[in-house]
Amino acid sequence: MNHFNIAQNLVRLRHEKKITQEQLAYFLGVTKASVSKWETRQSLPDISLLPLIASFFDISIDELIGYYPQLSKEEIMQLYYEFSEDFANKPFDEVMDKINVHIKMYYSCYPFIFQICILLINYYMLAKDKPQQTEVLQQIIALCEHVQCDCKDMNICSNVVVLQAIANLQLGKAKEVIELLEDITKPYKLINHGGIYLTMAYMMLGNIEKAKSFTQLNLYYDILSLVGDAKQYLSISIDNFDVCNETIKRIDKVIKAFELKKLHPNDTAVFYYQAAICYCSNEDIQNALYYLNLYVDCLEELLKDEEIILHGDWYFDSIIESFKEFGVGLKAPRNRKVILEDVYCSLENPAFANLYKEVNYKEIKDRLKKFLSTTNFIK
Numbered sequence: 619m620n621h622f623n624i625a626q627n628l629v630r631l632r633h634e635k636k637i638t639q640e641q642l643a644y645f646l647g648v649t650k651a652s653v654s655k656w657e658t659r660q661s662l663p664d665i666s667l668l669p670l671i672a673s674f675f676d677i678s679i680d681e682l683i684g685y686y687p688q689l690s691k692e693e694i695m696q697l698y699y700e701f702s703e704d705f706a707n708k709p710f711d712e713v714m715d716k717i718n719v720h721i722k723m724y725y726s727c728y729p730f731i732f733q734i735c736i737l738l739i740n741y742y743m744l745a746k747d748k749p750q751q752t753e754v755l756q757q758i759i760a761l762c763e764h765v766q767c768d769c770k771d772m773n774i775c776s777n778v779v780v781l782q783a784i785a786n787l788q789l790g791k792a793k794e795v796i797e798l799l800e801d802i803t804k805p806y807k808l809i810n811h812g813g814i815y816l817t818m819a820y821m822m823l824g825n826i827e828k829a830k831s832f833t834q835l836n837l838y839y840d841i842l843s844l845v846g847d848a849k850q851y852l853s854i855s856i857d858n859f860d861v862c863n864e865t866i867k868r869i870d871k872v873i874k875a876f877e878l879k880k881l882h883p884n885d886t887a888v889f890y891y892q893a894a895i896c897y898c899s900n901e902d903i904q905n906a907l908y909y910l911n912l913y914v915d916c917l918e919e920l921l922k923d924e925e926i927i928l929h930g931d932w933y934f935d936s937i938i939e940s941f942k943e944f945g946v947g948l949k950a951p952r953n954r955k956v957i958l959e960d961v962y963c964s965l966e967n968p969a970f971a972n973l974y975k976e977v978n979y980k981e982i983k984d985r986l987k988k989f990l991s992t993t994n995f996i997k
Contacts, residue, residue: 623684625659631675631682645674688727698733699949705741706953714754721761728769735761735781740952742788751788758785776802831936838934841876842885845869849892862896866909879916881931884950887916895969907978910965914986917961921993926950926957962990 632642639653646653646667655661663671672682689697697720704713717734724730735758742754762782766775779798786794804810813836820829848869855861869889873879878886890913897906920926927949930937950957965983973979 624662624682625657627682627684628653628671629657631677635675642674646670689724689730691729694727694730694733697730698737701737702741702951702953705744706955710744710746710750725764726768728765728771728774731761731765732774732778732781735765735778736951739781739784741956744956755785755789758782827936831940834930834934834936835940838930838937841872841878842882844872845878845885845889849889852889852892852896856896856899859900859902862893862900866893866896876933877931879912880919881929881934883916883920884926887913887920890916891964895967898970898972901972903972903976906970906973907976907982910970910973910979910982914982914989917986918989921954921958921961921989924954926954958990958993961986 628642632639639657640650643650643653648667652661652663656663668679668682672679675682701713701717704716717737721731721734738754738758742751742758745751745754759782762778762785765778766782769775779802783795783798786798813832817829817833817836820826820832848865851865852862855865873886873889890909894906894909894913897903897909928938928941965986970979
């Protein structure tokens with residue numbers, strides 16, 4: 619990471635120019651002791667001297683102090699994982715202070731600000747109380763607006779709109795969400811079908827590998843989107859047993875056809891969890907228990923390793939490189955320890971009240987707790 623390294627830079631620049639501390643001090647009109655203190659980090663040059671020092675070495679002030687307002691993808695990834703680990707192990711306020719220092723330092727590095735918004739969306743609920751959660755969500759909205767106003771990368775700008783909508787939704791601002799998303803997410807908009815023609819163009823140029831990778835990625839995300847939409851449809855239709863039952867049956871076939879329990883156990887677990895809630899709400903105890911068992915199956919698959927890593931399989935064999943190009947690489951956006959915290963409480967949902975007296979329900983809870991104990995998660 620690029621931080622202020624004026625001491626190190628002064629030593630290096632002097633040696634490259636083959637001059638002594640005395641010579642530099644004479645040029646600047648200061649004492650040798652002053653230069654020595656700068657180089658040993660005991661003090662910093664007066665701000666009025668920075669242009670003179672930079673001019674002497676024929677470099678910019680930014681180069682002199684070792685500050686660059688932009689971060690590489692690798693540096694952004696490193697910071698994201700560092701903050702994610704901090705959220706799992708340190709006080710929330712301490713982590714936020716650290717993040718805010720970096721936000722100010724790299725305020726014009728829009729890929730970094732975008733990833734910070736994703737980070738905060740995933741961890742704001744760890745704040746100590748509702749007012750602080752609200753404060754973080756409002757900060758996300760403000761950062762998204764900053765990116766939209768000043769960033770020239772349309773891909774980043776369109777993505778932060780979605781993050782802004784998520785933050786508004788968590789704040790209960792439904793009208794703002796509709797204003798942000800209603801027009802840009804209409805399924806009949808031609809831009810939503812542009813991928814088909816892009817693939818055709820790759821093939822026309824004979825770039826079959828690129829066409830394959832792009833099409834696989836689109837198919838992968840379309841399937842996950844289908845499962846996600848179906849989960850929402852279950853929430854909307856929870857009082858209509860026939861619709862819920864049919865939706866679950868159809869999506870179950872998709873999950874099995876594409877082996878999503880292994881390919882993407884997180885989204886599959888979320889769907890099975892909602893399916894169990896629907897069946898429980900409609901007093902279909904047998905199916906509620908069945909899908910809760912499937913939910914735990916997915917959790918065991920998701921959390922079996924120390925790190926949660928995005929991956930393909932034999933069918934989706936060209937998507938890994940594409941994952942690496944996006945944001946923070948292959949790791950999950952949320953720390954495993956934080957996910958374990960959520961999982962631990964997931965079966966205490968009041969929506970499962972109809973199951974509390976069921977022996978099989980207690981067995982599922984015991985199974986989940988036993989698995990969590992093997993992950994070194996202690997509650």
